Amino acid sequence: MRTTPLHAAAAQDDVEAIGKLLSEGAEIDARDGTGATPLLVATHDNKIAAAGALIAAGANVNAKDNIEDSPYLYAGARGHLEILKLTLAHGADLKSINRYGGTALIPASERGHVETVRALIAAGVDVDHVNKLGWTALLEAIILGDGGQRHQQIVSLLIKAEADVNLADSDGVKPLLHARDRGFKEIEKLLMAAGAS
Known part of the structure; x- marks a missing residue:
């Protein structure tokens, strides 16, 4: 599976590493083998700090993976309330739909x-x-x-x-x-x- 260091940092809730990688030019909405962005990886595990850092840096809250989940849709479906609120405050597409x-x-x-x-x-x-x-x-x-x-x-x-x-x-x-x-x-x-x- 193609995961980037940014995906790994998101999975570990490592805000410092996220900041460093982004400052070095890491692609914020890069896709892994499942089509997930680093923000979606953070959302999967309810990593609130990582999600917050990525959203603040401009990550796309509506970017869908291969099964049509986006950070916004997944946070809503799973009840990840803090991340959901962040996505709602940063352009969540309320009309977007899941698979x-x-x-x-x-x-x-x-x-x-x-x-x-x-x-x-x-x-x-x-x-x-x-x-x-x-x-x-x-x-x-x-x-x-x-x-x-x-x-x-x-x-x-x-x-x-x-x-x-x-x-x-x-x-x-x-x-x-x-x-x-x-x-x-x-x-x-x-x-x-x-x-x-």
């Missing part, structure tokens, strides 16, 4: 990353974006979530952000029915209170 055709909000909702969902909603990500599976963030939070506290909070945040509670999946099944089928009583209550049918 499943989803925005960062969809996997964040599915995985129960409450604060990440809050940050993405505040940034203005489309709450009703539909991915290749025919699912929105709300549908993923219900279908792939566990119905527990975190997913209840996320459903509540999405409702407050005016997500369409009656937007059905590609089979025509609405969020309320998915919640009922799974026995998610609290989510069912939240949806009904928001006018779900």
Whole structure:
């Protein structure tokens, strides 16, 4: 795999080495064998200091690897909140999508990353974006979530952000029915209170 010294420094969270390599002319958005930039390598391991140094030096927060992950999308999906906030402050493309055709909000909702969902909603990500599976963030939070506290909070945040509670999946099944089928009583209550049918 073609990794550069900058990729290695990013993986080790070595801010001093990053600064030195960049001052010597290292290519900030160089790609390794997977298509990842040093910033994406830092993001994979939630190396906040390295990510911060690279972003401050102008690394592209939207540069995608071979599987269509970018630092912004990956940080959102994994709940790496500090790095996500840095990408949002430095030009994250809110319309960019992952290999499943989803925005960062969809996997964040599915995985129960409450604060990440809050940050993405505040940034203005489309709450009703539909991915290749025919699912929105709300549908993923219900279908792939566990119905527990975190997913209840996320459903509540999405409702407050005016997500369409009656937007059905590609089979025509609405969020309320998915919640009922799974026995998610609290989510069912939240949806009904928001006018779900």
